[in-house]
Amino acid sequence: xxxxxxxxxxxxxxEPTLFKHALLGMIETVLSERPDLRFHVLSNGQHFExxxxxxxRAPHYRRVVWGIPLYADDADLHDxxxxxxxxxxxxxxxxxxxxxxxxxxxxxxxxxxxALDRLPYLARHVVVLLSHVEQWSLMGLENIGFARSxxxxxxxxxxxxxxxxxEALDIATLHxxxxxxxxxxxxxxxSAFRHHAVASISDWxxxxxxxxxxxxxxxxxxxxxxxxxxxxxxEVEPL
Ligand code: SF4
Numbered sequence: 237x238x239x240x241x242x243x244x245x246x247x248x249x250x251e252p253t254l255f256k257h258a259l260l261g262m263i264e265t266v267l268s269e270r271p272d273l274r275f276h277v278l279s280n281g282q283h284f285e286x287x288x289x290x291x292x293r294a295p296h297y298r299r300v301v302w303g304i305p306l307y308a309d310d311a312d313l314h315d316x317x318x319x320x321x322x323x324x325x326x327x328x329x330x331x332x333x334x335x336x337x338x339x340x341x342x343x344x345x346x347x348x349x350x351a352l353d354r355l356p357y358l359a360r361h362v363v364v365l366l367s368h369v370e371q372w373s374l375m376g377l378e379n380i381g382f383a384r385s386x387x388x389x390x391x392x393x394x395x396x397x398x399x400x401x402x403e404a405l406d407i408a409t410l411h412x413x414x415x416x417x418x419x420x421x422x423x424x425x426x427s428a429f430r431h432h433a434v435a436s437i438s439d440w441x442x443x444x445x446x447x448x449x450x451x452x453x454x455x456x457x458x459x460x461x462x463x464x465x466x467x468x469x470x471e472v473e474p475l
Contacts, residue, residue: 237269244274253283260291267296274299276342281305282323284330292337301370302334305344308351309361317351328365335368343369346377348390352400359404363411372408374401376419379463387465394424395471405429422457423473437461445469 239245245266252259263275281304284292304327307317311324334341343362351358362372377383377391394401408415417425418436425433437458444459451457451474460469 237266239270239273242272244276246276246278248278249280251280251282252277253279253281256283256288260288263300264294264296267299274301276301276303278303278344280318280323281327281330281334282320284333286333289333289337292334292339297337297339301340301342303342303344303373304330305346306358306362306366307345307348308354309358310354313351313354317348331366341366341369342371342373344373344375346375347392347394347401348377349392350390352392352397355400355404356407359407363407363413367411367413370414372413372415374404374415374417376417376458378419378461379465380461393471394420398426398429402426402429405432419458419461421459421472422453423451423475424471433458443469445472447472447474450474 247259259277266273267275277300279302281302305318306314306327308314314324314327315321331341343366345358362369377387379387383390405415415432417429417433420433422430422433435456435458437460441462442459443462443464444454447470448454448457448459451472453475
């Protein structure tokens with residue numbers, strides 16, 4: 237209730253929908269009192285049920301975006317990545333309920349080496365089965381949490397492996413699905429795809445390489461996370 241006027245309040249986890257009714261009650265209470273506010277909620281999408289549809293149809297929820305990850309079109313691969321058998325099927329049940337509620341969904345896919353080749357297939361899956369999502373966010377891996385111990389296996393060097401991502405972006409564009417790239421240095425993205433990139437890393441956790449000093453694109457560039465492996469920081473090509 238004390239938020240600045242017109243703020244977007246982000247909620248992350250853990251998993252906020254483990255406390256779904258408390259969460260929805262809080263959102264409804266705040267949005268009733270503060271019609272200027274909006275919410276962005278990160279969720280694994282495992283807990284939406286048919287019984288939620290009517291509630292989520294309420295006008296308040298036009299000011300709520302659900303950020304939900306999907307890693308692959310292949311159920312086994314998605315389940316392995318999130319570490320839960322049956323997660324893919326359960327997620328798609330939730331997508332059905334959210335679609336019927338008219339909910340706003342931002343689909344999120346972290347770029348991982350073990351799912352990179354599936355990206356064009358995932359793009360087709362999204363444009364055919366999940367065309368109601370309002371944005372597809374494709375995100376560079378952050379060297380933090382579970383990714384830190386598996387960095388060498390999961391990190392994708394897009395300077396040499398952009399092909400599947402480029403194909404996925406083309407498929408999304410051809411079908412009118414807004415696709416955005418987050419957390420990626422602009423010089424790691426081929427020029428034809430740079431318009432998809434968002435300067436998304438906040439300045440308090442942003443880091444640039446020494447070579448970035450002479451780059452004309454620096455003000456439009458995400459750069460790197462502060463905790464990006466130091467030996468990879470020199471992999472820049474000033475624009
Ligand atoms: S050289 Fe640095 S500032 Fe320029 S695009 Fe690459 S990472 Fe960004």
